[in-house]
Amino acid sequence: MTSAPAIGFEYRPSRLLRRTMILMAGLAMLAVLLCALAPWLKLLLAIVVLLPTWRSLRRMRATPIVAAGWSADNDWMLRLVDQEDVPARLASFRVLGVFVLLRLQTAERGAQMLLLAPDNSDADIRRRLRMRLATMQPGEALPRL
16 A cells, blocks of 8 residues: 655634634624623623633634644644744644544644634645545554643
């Protein structure tokens, strides 16, 4: 059996995910405003909705990753904003329709989540990733550090 070719791609956070989070927070805020609670409780619930949304959006914008690569030897490499290459290992993954969610573990930066969606990656890269992830044996590329 021939080895799988390397897969490399540039990465930027998904605008679709960001917009979906803002929409969901807006709907939650509307529900809070329309409910029959005391105004002080509405304010508390608004903070409970807005604070985590703001933190998540800020963390998504501040991702240090600009590119990722998966070699034929099942080794991952992440390119950071400062042009540093950091080795990583695939901790877990999920394929949800056209979306591919990767959780990569690095020694220096901890877990890094990459969501590959139609708005931040091309269909061929996602298809190649899905095919290669589907052929992995359980535990093959998910070793402990």
